[in-house]
Amino acid sequence: MSAETRTQRFPERTIRQVRLDCTHAMVRARYCSERSEVARLRCVDDQPETEQSFGSQLWYFEALGVDSREQRHRVFGVVEYSLQFGLHELVEDRVFDSEAHRDQYRHFYERGAHRSGWRHPANRWLAAGFFITLAAVCLVYFFARTLSA
DSSP states (O other): OOEEETEEEOOHHHHHHHHHHHHHHHHHHHOOOTTOOOEEEEEEEEEESSSSOOOOEEEEEEEEEEOSSSSSEEEEEEEEEEETTTTTEEEEEEEEEEESHHHHHHHHHHHHSSSSOOOSHHHHHHHHHHHHHHHHHHHHHHHHHHOOO
């Protein structure tokens, strides 16, 4: 038995692992693992692994969480994986009170997936600082060597 996401089917082993990680996310969010239930599970982003880079998957889940006071809460969660050599490595999992908060995480996930290059101002400042420091150290070295000769 496999779960279906749009047109892609995932192996039962993958679904079991994702469901287990969703349950662990619920426990970390302080919900009871025995009385809480993951109701819906779906993969919302699947980037396959290539020869040049690892892949990634982002799974959404909806659950009914039961807290320590026996109160039921509808919660929304996310589980993020890195696909490395065919294995799912858990990157992060979160549980949110609303779908809007979960969607904010997805926005962060999509923005963070893009690597910032040398065009990013922080990287340019870092490079400039490194070269200025290196130049200053060289000048001090040559100045000290000239004075001691």
